Amino acid sequence: MKTSCYLVASDKVIPAWLQPVAILDLCAARGIDTHELLLNTALFASDLPFTGRYISLLQFQQLLRNANRLWPGADFPFQLGHQLLQHGLGPISALVDSYSELSTVLTLLCDYSVLLSPALAMRLVRPAPNEILIMFKPSAFVSVDGLALVAAITTLASIIKRFSGLREARYFFRSSVGEHREHFIAHLNGSCCFSAPFDGVRLLVDDTEKESVSNSVRSQVAIADCKALLPNAPYLSERLQKILASEGGGHSDLSACSVKLGISQATLKRRLREHGLSFQQQLDQYQLELALIELLLKRTSVDDAAARLNFHDSSNFRRAFKRWTGLSPSLMKANFNDLMPPLVK
Numbered sequence: 383m384k385t386s387c388y389l390v391a392s393d394k395v396i397p398a399w400l401q402p403v404a405i406l407d408l409c410a411a412r413g414i415d416t417h418e419l420l421l422n423t424a425l426f427a428s429d430l431p432f433t434g435r436y437i438s439l440l441q442f443q444q445l446l447r448n449a450n451r452l453w454p455g456a457d458f459p460f461q462l463g464h465q466l467l468q469h470g471l472g473p474i475s476a477l478v479d480s481y482s483e484l485s486t487v488l489t490l491l492c493d494y495s496v497l498l499s500p501a502l503a504m505r506l507v508r509p510a511p512n513e514i515l516i517m518f519k520p521s522a523f524v525s526v527d528g529l530a531l532v533a534a535i536t537t538l539a540s541i542i543k544r545f546s547g548l549r550e551a552r553y554f555f556r557s558s559v560g561e562h563r564e565h566f567i568a569h570l571n572g573s574c575c576f577s578a579p580f581d582g583v584r585l586l587v588d589d590t591e592k593e594s595v596s597n598s599v600r601s602q603v604a605i606a607d608c609k610a611l612l613p614n615a616p617y618l619s620e621r622l623q624k625i626l627a628s629e630g631g632g633h634s635d636l637s638a639c640s641v642k643l644g645i646s647q648a649t650l651k652r653r654l655r656e657h658g659l660s661f662q663q664q665l666d667q668y669q670l671e672l673a674l675i676e677l678l679l680k681r682t683s684v685d686d687a688a689a690r691l692n693f694h695d696s697s698n699f700r701r702a703f704k705r706w707t708g709l710s711p712s713l714m715k716a717n718f719n720d721l722m723p724p725l726v727k
Contacts, residue, residue, distance in 0.1 A: 398432035404470025460504035463536025473607030480601035
């Protein structure tokens with residue numbers, strides 16, 4: 383495995399014997415030809431069960447696209463989400479079973495999100511004691527892989543329903559629903575909001591529940607097994623986001639970030655370009671995420687949100703926000719409140 387401080391999408395770090403095998407099993411049950419399914423994935427049926435083999439994110443996404451194309455219907459990512467809960471998550475399943483507190487499990491799932499969904503990064507935000515938000519974003523590319531997102535949220539929806547601390551769940555998708563709304567309703571069994579400002583899950587939980595540390599041997603083994611499967615570094619986009627967070631976001635520039643990554647500015651630009659990214663896009667994404675949390679989850683005023691994002695003038699923040707989203711901060715707040723009112727306590 384790669385030993386630098388960041389990964390690129392061509393690095394082979396995804397265990398082929400976990401989710402890829404789950405995809406093959408799921409498709410085999412529908413009579414899909416394995417050889418056609420594995421086309422352009424660097425995997426071959428003769429190598430099954432792929433123990434010890436790793437594939438890249440690019441190859442994994444190709445496998446997802448192949449499966450979705452060959453699947454007889456429009457519900458492949460939902461069925462994959464259910465399948466992964468049965469097998470395909472490896473030590474994540476044992477980790478979930480080792481804890482009784484929902485908030486603890488969600489925190490651990492975010493820590494090991496690459497095992498839940500290699501194409502996605504997860505962030506946990508707790509705007510209030512009784513509220514948890516899980517935000518999804520692409521781990522390596524500029525846009526979210528829709529197949530991976532639906533599969534991950536389907537799996538997560540099934541996981542969270544196991545816990546008594548859950549009172550309500552609402553699901554958010556930046557994309558429009560299209561013609562298959564019934565699949566979201568049937569498989570997620572919760573309120574779904576489309577054309578939302580972010581991809582994620584918002585949970586109302588029992589605010590008396592406290593995070594705890596499990597000292598059971600089972601939980602320790604599960605965590606050790608998860609750590610053993612983690613890549614040695616995050617993808618470049620995730621690494622850059624962490625650098626921006628450590629530097630306060632608005633005070634970072636290309637030069638400072640390239641120094642922290644140990645590469646030249648030209649190399650950083652090239653690496654980002656290979657993933658359809660740019661430094662400005664990454665900076666905008668980081669600031670937009672903070673802005674959405676402040677405005678929509680914490681219900682901060684526009685002026686206060688501007689100050690917390692280190693904008694010296696709120697008018698500059700308003701212009702930047704409109705450039706990011708096409709909407710003014712005030713209109714975004716109004717639209718969000720119409721889309722989903724505050725959770726009832």
